[in-house]
Amino acid sequence: MVISTQITHRSPVGKRPGGRSARVRQAVFNATLELLADSAYSSLSIDTVAARAGVNKTTIYRNWPTKVDLILAAAKERSDALIVTKSTGNPERDLVAFLRSVAENITSPPGRALVVATLNAADDPDVQRARDEFWRERFQAAGELILAAMRNSNSLIDSDVQLFTERLIAPLYLRVFITGAPLDETFIRATVRAALG
16 A cells, blocks of 8 residues: 655644645655655755755754654644544444554555654654654544444443554554565454454
């Protein structure tokens, strides 16, 4: 599964959709993800992002003082745009849609690069902080969807939301980054059914 590096921007409150600031933000995030996918985390710099995005580096520094801040912001924006967390009342279907979107993200070049960058710089305190913040927000974003699924499965009433979420997504990361086994629709559906018990 491969998806584009382009991400759909959700304008902050008070910003005019499609305005210059939105276009600059989009260009900077796209450049960040493209460069991260093309080269190692250690090679990424504000200067190279500015050159790729066609913006002044002071514009980037003003909004994202470090490359960790920049990568974190791009990762959040990407996840907000791509990961499906809407509940429709059908737990199995909703969780399949959720896992499918996670799979598409982490098998795409920018999604894979974000995970690899985190692993390669795992000892960096700034990266650790960013990683913790990212995953805390990801668990919160999926929280309502997971809770809805748990309420509809009697065997999960006493389960922990984060543990259940980890049970869902861990097999995907194992296949993509460890074993290299296929990550297809059959596997996604079997993972959801196993998690639901």
